[in-house]
Amino acid sequence: MGKTAARQPVPARRADAERNIAAILEAGTRLLSADPSASVADIAKAAGVGRVTLYGHFPSREALVDAVLDHTVGVADAALEDPSLDTAPAPEAMVRLLQSSWEILDRHRRLFVAADRVMATERIREHHDRPLRRVERLIARGQRDGDFRTDLPLPWLVTTFFSIIHSAAQEREAGRLAPEDVELVLVTTMLSLLTSGERSGRSRDGGHG
Numbered sequence: 001m002g003k004t005a006a007r008q009p010v011p012a013r014r015a016d017a018e019r020n021i022a023a024i025l026e027a028g029t030r031l032l033s034a035d036p037s038a039s040v041a042d043i044a045k046a047a048g049v050g051r052v053t054l055y056g057h058f059p060s061r062e063a064l065v066d067a068v069l070d071h072t073v074g075v076a077d078a079a080l081e082d083p084s085l086d087t088a089p090a091p092e093a094m095v096r097l098l099q100s101s102w103e104i105l106d107r108h109r110r111l112f113v114a115a116d117r118v119m120a121t122e123r124i125r126e127h128h129d130r131p132l133r134r135v136e137r138l139i140a141r142g143q144r145d146g147d148f149r150t151d152l153p154l155p156w157l158v159t160t161f162f163s164i165i166h167s168a169a170q171e172r173e174a175g176r177l178a179p180e181d182v183e184l185v186l187v188t189t190m191l192s193l194l195t196s197g198e199r200s201g202r203s204r205d206g207g208h209g
Contacts, residue, residue, distance in 0.1 A: 017057070020049050021057050023047040023048055023049065024043065024044070024049065024054055024057065024058070024064070025067060025068055025071040026047070027046035027047035028043045028064060028065075028067075028071075029068050029071060029072050029111065030046065031043050031046055032065065032068060032110065032111045032114045033072075033107060033108045033109075033110050033111045034110060035110065036110045036111070036113040036117065037114075038114075040061055043064065061118060062118040062119060065114050065115055065118050065119065066115075066119060066123070066127075068111065069111065069112075069115050069119070069124065069127050070127050072108055072111060073127045073128060073130070074130070076101075076105075076108075076131065077131045077134075079100075079104060080097070080100055080131060080134065082096065082097075082100070084096070085097060085138060086137070086138075086141075089145075089147065090138060090139075090141055090142030090147040090148060091142070091147055091148075091191060091194075091195065093138055094138060094142070094190065094191065094194065095191070097134070098165070098183070098186050098187050098190060099183060099187070101131075101165055102165065102168070102182060102183055105165060105166075105168075106169070106172065106182070109169035109170075109172060109173050110173065112124070112170075113169075113170070113173055116170075125159075125162060128162060132158055132161070132162060135158050135161050135162075136154065136155075136158045139154060139157050139158060139161075140154055143200060145200075146199050146200040147194075147195070148194040148195060148199070149193075149194060149195065149196060149197035149198060149199060150197075150198055150199060150200050151197045151198035152197065157193075157194065160190075160193060161190060164186065164190055165186060168182050168185065
């Protein structure tokens with residue numbers, strides 16, 4: 001009985017840990033999206049925890065930024081759920097996806113600056129596997145329907161989407177791309193890439209549109 005009583009506080013400690021982690025991730029998202037140089041101490045203070053507690057969950061700044069990025073991408077992925085992306089003509093759906101993706105990314109572009117400073121590009125890309133599967137499905141459908149080019153590998157076109165939208169965030173942050181121009185630049189760049197080159201037989205035969 002003594003052993004059972006000793007173990008009873010464990011669920012409470014676990015619940016406290018989960019609350020602390022949630023608070024740290026929320027504070028990290030908010031602060032790093034405002035200032036990529038936000039310190040671990042600043043994030044701990046904003047989360048209402050001590051630095052020892054924060055480091056108990058995230059042993060380094062890199063681990064913290066990694067977790068914050070994963071959390072933010074997960075929230076963004078849920079926000080991007082749109083059934084019409086699977087039914088609208090592929091070019092129209094791509095425009096919608098670019099617009100909604102940029103709206104979210106622009107709010108958090110400084111978080112990606114922070115990630116670029118401490119994380120490998122491949123690791124950042126791994127965090128985007130879920131939302132990029134949506135991009136892959138859309139481009140593949142556009143290729144089948146004859147709307148998008150088929151002479152370049154699908155994985156390369158997906159990578160290009162990822163690279164272009166994140167380069168736009170970097171250019172916007174550096175002041176080389178005006179805020180009011182970003183959306184048009186993204187749409188024009190991506191659609192010009194996807195709709196040039198060879199199409200499927202369906203498009204050439206006039207079977208689509």
